[in-house]
Amino acid sequence: QVQLAESGGGLAQAGESLRLSCEASGAYPMAWFRQVPDKERLIAAAMSRDGAKTYYNDAVKGRFTISRDNAKNTVSLEMNNLKPEDTAVYYCAASSRTFDNVVYSHPVFYDYWGQGTQVTVSS
Numbered sequence: 001q002v003q004l005a006e007s008g009g010g011l012a013q014a015g016e017s018l019r020l021s022c023e024a025s026g027a028y029p030m031a032w033f034r035q036v037p038d039k040e041r042l043i044a045a046a047m048s049r050d051g052a053k054t055y056y057n058d059a060v061k062g063r064f065t066i067s068r069d070n071a072k073n074t075v076s077l078e079m080n081n082l083k084p085e086d087t088a089v090y091y092c093a094a095s096s097r098t099f100d101n102v103v104y105s106h107p108v109f110y111d112y113w114g115q116g117t118q119v120t121v122s123s
Contacts, residue, residue, distance in 0.1 A: 001112075002111070002112040003025040004025075004092050004094060004113065005022065005114065006022050006090075006116070006117045007021045007117070008020040008021050008077075008117060009118055011120050012082050012122075013122050014083055014084060015081055016082055017078070017080045017081075017082065018119060019079065020077040020090055020117060021075070021077075022114055023073060024075070024092075024094050027049055028096065028112075029047070029095040029099075029109075030046070030075040030092065030094050031045065031046035031047070031092075031110060032044045032045050032046075032090055032092060032093070033090070033091045033093055034089065034090045034091070036087070036088045042057060043055065044056075044064060044077065044090065045057065045064055045065075045077060046104060047066045047103060048099075048100065048102055048103045049070075049098075049099070049101075051067075051068050052100075052101050053101055054103060060086070063079065063080050063081045063082075064080070065077070065078040075092065077090070079119070083121060084122065086121050087119060088119060089116040089118055090116065091116045093110035094110060095111060095112075096111045
């Protein structure tokens with residue numbers, strides 16, 4: 001069973017930055033999704049297991065950066081120039097698929113989820 005432990009998040013004003021981190025119990029393809037009430041869970045960013053490939057939702061491209069440290073089994077999401085529309089619960093996710101250089105952008109590919117962390121951005 002893969003364990004995911006999220007940290008970070010909280011309150012920020014528009015234009016500020018926040019950083020999310022997720023520690024996994026191994027090295028997997030990883031992603032950050034986000035969800036607002038009554039809406040579907042959407043990808044924010046994803047990274048392949050080897051770190052060579054990334055995927056970003058157009059809404060965050062150029063502002064968010066996903067990174068990983070496989071020595072520590074952690075994946076992080078640096079969120080810069082935050083906007084009120086970034087307000088959501090952010091979920092760390094891991095895939096059990098074993099390809100090193102494939103990045104998955106759809107939640108159907110992810111088997112394990114963190115508990116979620118709230119990010120609130122005020123205008």
